[in-house]
Amino acid sequence: MNYGTEHLEGLPAELAGFYAAHREFIKNSIATYYPDHASAGWMDRSTGVSALFANDLPALHDTLLLPTREYLARGGKMLRPTLVALTLQAYGTDPLQHGEFLAAIEAMEDSSIIMDDYIDNSERRRGGPCAHVVHGFPLANISSCTLFAMAHGVFYNNHMDLPGDRLGALLDAVSAEWLQMAFGQIEELYWTEDNVNDVSIGQYFQETIARCAFLTFRGPLKYAGIVANAPEEDLQRLAKIGEYLLIGYHIRGDNLDLQPDSKAWGKIAGEDITIGRRTMLINEVLQNASPEDRARAEEIINERTEDEEKKRIVYDLILKYGVMAKAEAFAERFNILTKEEIDKLSIPPASRQLFHEFADYCMVTRKI
Amino acid sequence: MLDLILPNFQTRFRTDRNEETIAEVLREENERILDPAHLEADVIGHGEFEWDFRCLRPGFRDLVAPFTRVTSGGSHLLLLALDELGVTRDERLSLIPIVEYPHFASLVNDHYNFHPELNRPKPDRFTAAKLTQLKYAAQFMVVYPKYLVLRNRMAADLATRNRLHAAMFQLTAMVGTSRALYLDWSRRSFAGVTRENGLQWGIYTLASYFLGPVKLACILAGVPESKVNQMRTAFSWLAVAAKLELDRRVLDGETTSPQEPERQPSFRVESFPAVEWIEYLEKSGGPPRHHNRFPDFTRCHEAAITDLRQSGKGPRLRNLLVDEALEKFSSLMVAAELLPDLTNRLMDAFQNEGGTR
Numbered sequence: 153m154n155y156g157t158e159h160l161e162g163l164p165a166e167l168a169g170f171y172a173a174h175r176e177f178i179k180n181s182i183a184t185y186y187p188d189h190a191s192a193g194w195m196d197r198s199t200g201v202s203a204l205f206a207n208d209l210p211a212l213h214d215t216l217l218l219p220t221r222e223y224l225a226r227g228g229k230m231l232r233p234t235l236v237a238l239t240l241q242a243y244g245t246d247p248l249q250h251g252e253f254l255a256a257i258e259a260m261e262d263s264s265i266i267m268d269d270y271i272d273n274s275e276r277r278r279g280g281p282c283a284h285v286v287h288g289f290p291l292a293n294i295s296s297c298t299l300f301a302m303a304h305g306v307f308y309n310n311h312m313d314l315p316g317d318r319l320g321a322l323l324d325a326v327s328a329e330w331l332q333m334a335f336g337q338i339e340e341l342y343w344t345e346d347n348v349n350d351v352s353i354g355q356y357f358q359e360t361i362a363r364c365a366f367l368t369f370r371g372p373l374k375y376a377g378i379v380a381n382a383p384e385e386d387l388q389r390l391a392k393i394g395e396y397l398l399i400g401y402h403i404r405g406d407n408l409d410l411q412p413d414s415k416a417w418g419k420i421a422g423e424d425i426t427i428g429r430r431t432m433l434i435n436e437v438l439q440n441a442s443p444e445d446r447a448r449a450e451e452i453i454n455e456r457t458e459d460e461e462k463k464r465i466v467y468d469l470i471l472k473y474g475v476m477a478k479a480e481a482f483a484e485r486f487n488i489l490t491k492e493e494i495d496k497l498s499i500p501p502a503s504r505q506l507f508h509e510f511a512d513y514c515m516v517t518r519k520i
Numbered sequence: 521m522l523d524l525i526l527p528n529f530q531t532r533f534r535t536d537r538n539e540e541t542i543a544e545v546l547r548e549e550n551e552r553i554l555d556p557a558h559l560e561a562d563v564i565g566h567g568e569f570e571w572d573f574r575c576l577r578p579g580f581r582d583l584v585a586p587f588t589r590v591t592s593g594g595s596h597l598l599l600l601a602l603d604e605l606g607v608t609r610d611e612r613l614s615l616i617p618i619v620e621y622p623h624f625a626s627l628v629n630d631h632y633n634f635h636p637e638l639n640r641p642k643p644d645r646f647t648a649a650k651l652t653q654l655k656y657a658a659q660f661m662v663v664y665p666k667y668l669v670l671r672n673r674m675a676a677d678l679a680t681r682n683r684l685h686a687a688m689f690q691l692t693a694m695v696g697t698s699r700a701l702y703l704d705w706s707r708r709s710f711a712g713v714t715r716e717n718g719l720q721w722g723i724y725t726l727a728s729y730f731l732g733p734v735k736l737a738c739i740l741a742g743v744p745e746s747k748v749n750q751m752r753t754a755f756s757w758l759a760v761a762a763k764l765e766l767d768r769r770v771l772d773g774e775t776t777s778p779q780e781p782e783r784q785p786s787f788r789v790e791s792f793p794a795v796e797w798i799e800y801l802e803k804s805g806g807p808p809r810h811h812n813r814f815p816d817f818t819r820c821h822e823a824a825i826t827d828l829r830q831s832g833k834g835p836r837l838r839n840l841l842v843d844e845a846l847e848k849f850s851s852l853m854v855a856a857e858l859l860p861d862l863t864n865r866l867m868d869a870f871q872n873e874g875g876t877r
Contacts (some may be wrong), residue, residue: 199693200686204756205720208701208713215700271652273645288813289643290633291703293655297629298696301689308689310682320678323685327666328565334660335564335571341653342575351572358569395568427649456645 160229162517164509166502171234174247178233178258181251182224186259189213198302200309216302219283219295223262226278233257235369235510236376239390242503243380252306253379259303261367266296271341272423312379322378329366329374336362343430347454349438351430360402361395368401369514370394386497393493393507400486400515403479406431425463428453432482436475437466445469487515521623522593522729524775524787525766527869533596542595545616550588553664554581563667583657584624587631587782592623594733597862601737604861614673615736618665618688623728626695628658630785633699639814662692674740683739691732698724702789706815710794710801718795722763723756725790730762730866731755738858747856754852758866761845765870767793768842771828788821797824800831846870 163171187194190213196202233254237247247254269277270284270292277283284292306312307326310319339359343351351359365371373390382390406424424431430438437449449469452462470476494507523529552558556573560566595616602612632638632655637647668674669684676684701721705713731752738748769775770791777784777791846867853863 195697199697200690201694201752203720204723204753204760205716206714207720208705208717211701211704211713211717212697215704216697270648271656273648289638289648291700293629294633294696294700294703297659298693298700301692301696304689305693308686310686316678316682320682323682324670327663327670327685330663331666331670332564334656334663335559337656338580338660339572339575341656342579343572345649345653346579348574352570354570355572358567358571361567361569362564362571 160513161519163513164517166505167509167513170238170506171230174234174237175230177248177251178230178237178254181255182258185252185255186217186221186224188217188221190217197309197311198305200305215291215295216299219266219287219292220259220263220299222280222283222286223265223277224258226280228258228262228278230258231514232261232367232369232372236372238503238506238510239373239376239382240380242497242499242507243377243382243386245380250312250379252311253375256303256306257367257372257375260300263296263300263303264367266292267300270296272427272429274423307375314379318378318381322375325371325374325378329371332362333364333366336360336364339363340430344428347428347450348430349435349450351435353432353435356430356432356435357399361398364402365395365398368394369397383498386499389493389496393490393497396486396490396493397511397514400483400490400511401518403432403483403486404515404518406433407476407479407483422458422460422463425453425466426456426458428456432479433470433475434466436478437469437473440475441469441473445472483515487511490515521778521783521787521790522596524778525726525729525762525790526593527765527769529593529596529869532865532869533600534593535596538596538599541599541613542591542616542620545613546588546591546620549617549621562671563664579653580657580660583654584628584661586780587627587658588624590778590780590783591620592729594619594623594729597730598733598737600862600865601734601859602740604859605737605741605743607737607741609675611673611675612740614668615733615740618668618684618736619728619733621665622662622688622691622695625658625662626728627782627786628654628661629699630789631782632658633703634785634788634817636816636818639817641814676740680739680742683745684736687732687735687739691728694724694727698727699789702792702794705794706817706820707813708811709820710798713794713798715795715798715802718798719760719763721794723759726759726763730758734859734862743858747858750852750856751858754849754856757845757849757852761842761849761870764795764842764845766791767796771796771825785817788817792821793825793828796828800828842870 160168160171190207190209192203192207192209195207195209195212236250236254236257240247240250265277266283268274269282270289273284274282275285282292283296287295304326307319307322314322336359339355340363342348343359361370370391371394373394374387377387377390423429424434434449434453438446438453441449449466452466455462457463490511491508494504494511497504497507499507522533526533554576556571556576559573560571564571598615598619602608602615632651635651637643638651666685666688669681669688672681674680674684698721701717701724734755735748735752738751743751766775771793775791778787850863850867853859
């Protein structure tokens with residue numbers, strides 16, 4: 153397994169040290185809790201239910217574990233478990249005592265990426281074919297949804313032995329995240345399928361939070377805060393930090409992905425146009441360009457084209473109307489908002505510094 | 521679906537009064553799920569920015585409507601269990617959407633997972649996008665009832681709420697596992713699958729109909745975890761019996777596919793006579809070992825049933841297994857001192873009514 157790149161380009165110094173210090177532990181935890189074979193014990197522990205008869209363990213591995221393991225093996229950044237470790241430590245809890253929690257967060261991330269890929273009908277991810285391309289849509293769907301759910305077994309089956317009140321807070325937090333995630337997904341698919349051209353910036357931000365914050369980054373921050381018994385007011389701030397971080401991270405990601413000289417051009421940016429996704433960049437063109445440019449962009453986006461020339465026309469319109477600069481300004485604004493909230497947390501200065509650097513990485517220094 | 525799974529469901533489990541109650545609860549909830557004020561207050565919260573509720577009508581509403589017309593039947597078991605456990609307060613009705621919404625979502629998921637268009641090397645992009653939109657409407661259906669626990673609509677204490685959260689999670693995992701195995705086995709023509717694997721699959725496959733509702737009832741009634749675990753084992757044996765009996769009824773032509781097209785993919789999976797098929801393959805030297813990533817599920821299903829019918833295998837072994845499973849179910853429930861009336865009803869369901877056993 154190759155998960156966890158050795159060095160993340162653009163990672164600030166202190167955070168790079170923290171990342172390096174925890175990377176191996178997170179990798180080993182993933183290997184332990186998401187193994188290369190499914191045992192009866194793994195199945196019982198993950199579902200919280202003992203089987204009465206022998207399960208077809210090779211089939212359970214091939215269907216539940218393998219697709220996500222294939223993504224894990226391609227080397228993700230492990231940003232989310234790193235953020236969980238950082239948060240646990242900030243509130244005096246040793247991350248090394250919570251390997252399953254850290255591993256579960258990364259498994260949730262990679263299984264949910266499988267969902268993103270078949271929603272977008274993408275071809276490739278992290279240098280390899282997408283799960284639905286390898287295994288077909290149905291298995292990609294069943295596997296990602298089931299493993300995503302089963303990764304939450306660490307919470308629902310109370311593997312961390314939390315007292316009742318903290319367990320309740322944690323399970324409520326997880327439920328709240330799932331509810332928003334599912335609603336956000338409905339919003340996004342409605343915009344795409346109905347070719348909605350008047351999505352406001354506020355609606356876009358709210359939908360992004362709803363659809364993505366369960367892992368990027370509100371969910372991990374809240375869960376870690378609850379596990380580490382952070383004060384109530386800090387839990388609310390951690391949630392807010394997660395939302396601001398997400399928006400800034402997302403906007404910066406959209407901008408990076410749309411650079412035609414980036415490795416991702418023709419994949420992510422092209423896909424957004426091909427599938428008609430209403431990103432902030434596309435929404436801005438659809439709403440603020442001249443009537444003539446708007447009509448041209450709308451025609452191309454509604455066509456669901458794979459034609460590189462046509463996609464380039466949309467990209468040129470994004471540049472023409474200064475949308476990327478506007479997005480950068482938003483990312484900077486959310487970086488400031490994030491740091492204002494971080495400064496209100498009751499955590500040691502060293503942890504505060506790490507949170508600041510995490511925000512900078514997400515919204516300023518990150519490279520594709 | 522219990523109307524098709526359980527012999528004499530209509531006469532021994534379904535009552536008009538409970539049917540009306542269930543319909544009323546779901547009618548209200550189906551309206552509530554489309555109400556932005558309710559969603560903001562109870563479900564998704566008041567966001568810092570702005571929700572776009574235009575996605576609800578007609579989009580979400582019309583997408584899921586065909587899949588919400590027929591309930592699972594599990595709510596009847598739920599109400600019978602709650603009655604017997606003495607839980608009569610109105611808040612208990614909050615468990616009905618927890619039983620039924622995931623069932624509706626399951627119908628959608630099976631429609632998606634076994635749709636011919638998606639079981640092709642390169643599905644049409646527009647069709648795939650439409651089906652994916654439907655599938656994610658179902659995802660909201662499956663998670664939506666979590667708000668009932670989150671907002672404590674059943675007026676339960678903290679420990680009970682935590683147990684309800686966990687029970688919902690466990691059922692989701694079991695249903696997902698059932699579909700994962702069915703898909704994998706179909707792709708490899710059931711090569712290498714054992715009888716025990718098939719029996720365990722049956723337990724996962726029927727968990728949401730029998731175990732799910734009764735477990736929720738027990739948790740709300742405050743039945744201790746140790747007894748609930750005994751009940752779970754008992755209901756695993758019941759699922760074995762129910763699955764084998766359903767398989768027999770399908771093979772004997774006593775039950776047929778539901779008329780509603782929205783229920784057919786789920787019924788096709790749930791009624792697949794896996795244990796019979798596995799034993800038949802073993803006796804006939806096993807299936808050819810090949811892997812087909814895109815099987816025609818409907819054709820495979822029908823071909824297996826035709827082969828099994830033509831094989832003329834007698835029902836003797838099946839009956840012995842069913843009898844053994846029912847005996848274990850009954851004795852475990854007696855040992856747990858739980859739900860004697862419901863246990864008797866369920867035992868009766870398999871005892872000769874209709875002259876089949």
